[in-house]
Amino acid sequence: MRACGVDPSGLRFAGSGPWALLTGCMETDMERSENTDNPTIEQYDQPTGGWGSVKSLLSHAKDEGMLASTLWATLQKQNKADGYQCVSCSWAKPAEPHTFEYCENGAKATIWETTPKRCDREFFAKHTVSELLEWTDHDLEKQGRLTTPMRYDRTLDQYVPVKWEDAFREIAAELNAIDPKSAVFYVSGRAALETSHMWQLMARIYGSNNLPDSSNMCHESTSVGLPESIGSPVGTVTLDDFDQCDMMFFFGHNTGTNAPRLLHWVQEARKRGAPVITFNPVLERGLMRFKNPQSPTEMLSPDEGTKMSSDYYQVRGGGDIAAMTGIAKAVFALDDAAQETGRPRVLDVDFIETHCHGFDEFERFVRQADWDEIVRCSGLPRDELEHVGRVYAKAEKVIGNYGMGLTQHRHGIENVQMLVNLLLMRGMMGKPGAGISPIRGHSNVQGQRTVGITEKLKLIPVEKFEEFYGFTVPKEDGLDTIGTCEGILDGSVKAFVALGGNFSRAIPDTARMEDAWRRMRLNVQISTKLNRNHLLTAEINYILPCIGRIERDTQASGPQTVSMEDSTACIHASFGHREPASRELLSEPKIVAELAKALVPGKSTVPWDEWVGDYAKVRDAIERAYPTDFRDFNKRMGTPGGFHRDIGASYREWRTESGKANFLTPDTFDVDPDIDTTSADVLRLITLRSNDQFNTTIYGYDDRLRGVFGTRMVILMNEEDMQRLGLRNDDRVDVQTHTDDGIVRKVEDYRVHAWAMPKGNCGGYYPELNALLPLWHHSKRAHVPAAKSIPVRLTKRGRQAAA
Known part of the structure; x- marks a missing residue:
């Protein structure tokens, strides 16, 4: 590696511009090309960050066809007070940011969203849904940004363009033809506070408290x-x-x-x-x-x-x-x-x-x-x-x-x-x-709950919503993620309307859920990129493409700002500045407002058009409903580092029934007491994420930090367990869940590899291994899928030489 100049105040870039440092100092053999035909698994001894991270970013940017200057200009605005908040993780943003206030995965998320590639009407005209179902998650999203509202045509087995106004009218008609309690309004973790607040109001005015979100699956x-x-x-x-x-x-x-x-x-x-x-x-x-x-x-x-x-x-x-x-x-x-x-x-x-x-x-x-x-x-x-x-x-x-x-x-x-x-x-x-x-x-999964995305009535200001907007909130709790899945399986859930995400890939029991999904009446996906959930066609299906957070959102009052909450309960403004991926795109708040106007006209006094014209008015409404957390919302939202919500426990005010902090004693050491791993050949599978993915989004097939290159179809095992089970590195196995519920859950043709794992444990990648996770195997009261302890058996398919 050759040296590059530096000065005490920071970086001095060789050549012309900052990317010269990144490219000029990279004369090493660290780069690995993705080769899914010849995957390798080996020890990785480099630190996190460093040149390995930089090389990976450059490789992804090049693969997406992005100009270095364009990417650099965009990343300079990431997690800054006058820029946009990262679209991946929710970690806190400092008041005095670094020059490079982003991480490898955050930059990959920006590259993935601002890609010049387009998944447009021409793409859908070339491919049937049946064909696309054979593609991997990575290859589906890699087609680029969605550009046009689409409706599924069953006679063609293809998505075809639809006018926005027709889509809203038809979706509303379908929803109004069923019991509101049979409709689910899911929210992924990326939607802004303004959009989320509007979304939950629309669902409740319609008559549904079925508002599962990403938090149901993790925290x-x-x-x-x-x-x-x-x-x-x-x-x-x-x-x-x-x-x-x-x-x-x-x-x-x-x-x-x-x-x-x-x-x-x-x-x-x-x-x-x-x-x-x-x-x-x-x-x-x-x-x-x-x-x-x-x-x-x-x-x-x-x-x-x-x-x-x-x-x-x-x-x-x-x-x-x-x-x-x-x-x-x-x-x-x-x-x-x-x-x-x-x-x-x-x-x-x-x-x-x-x-x-x-x-x-x-x-x-x-x-x-x-x-x-x-x-x-x-x-x-x-x-x-x-x-x-x-x-x-x-x-x-x-x-x-x-x-x-x-x-x-x-x-x-x-x-x-x-x-x-x-x-x-x-x-x-x-x-x-x-x-x-x-x-x-x-990035905003915590904040969505703060502004009303919840199926639990006790967590929302019911009386205020009814007083402010002149409607009656349904008086029973709605469905969370597990309840939604159970409703899809038994047929009681008829419609699924998603504000972002890839729900079917994130949930347990993949095969059962995909089969049941097709029996629903309505499937609506508000998205930026194509994913598998779009291809699991119900009777009626729509793809509604939206503006991304990094893009300019211009409404009647001019350019708009949105907000989100980070992991430390600080609220931040986010300013998009990139040109939208398509002139046909609508913002998420605009989509929610137009759908609400078609779905619940005259059923409340919510001023949908005024809110879309000026998002500051939505923030005023949030402050009105949640005055303690959002005091002076519009004045404070641009504060560098964000403004902190009122968290009583942070200053020793305990808002519990006892009025104190409670020591709560566990009943057992075994956090998964009702799974049987006493048999010598049963292991506890822990699902993992690679450093080339974020949640269900797969950026590539390399997990550099674990030394896994070119594959995600791998089970990492304790070496003693491998010897005991008669396995060697690169043996191929089928993996089956060890349960007694009569359902076969199985993935095939995975390779095993010795890894530093505790005896009795093994690891493999989410979301692919959700196929092994029973729906009933979840937190007893919180209903979070118990994905860190799945009982499995491995069956050897035959030996194969090391790659």
């Missing part, structure tokens, strides 16, 4: 668990707390792929000596080594980057409650020793007495817990958990981060609440530098 365990513990459905920390903390926990989160910009704050914490202790069944590169692309010195250095986790523990999949119990048991022992010797207490007894409820029961549970059982269930030695307890006991400001490794289990709620218990023991809640940090996925 609903948080949304149920945290309010019971601390009175808030979201985390308590902001970026200021990350700047102050002196220790972090990470449980079950692949930060390097799913929220890479967080790595900057982790790196800074490590540089000031803060321990970062990670519990994850899979060794993820992002929390092992990181080389910061913002730093020329790091990028040009030959070293391996920053060691991100001071301690990394491969907890057995589903063993987190046991591990946290072991840490808590160690803390109690240290507190006992401190009292015996007259030293300061390890427990924050003043905080517990003043602010907490249920501590005595929790203490009994932990003290009575058997170390042998803790070790067996967690898969971790006692001395390692006691070491973590000692490190934790010395810290003053601790943040507990977690992801779907905690939430996607049968007892996902208890997982979340046990982490809260661990923090409450030492008063690590509601003070600077400390708190709970659920790391959400999609």
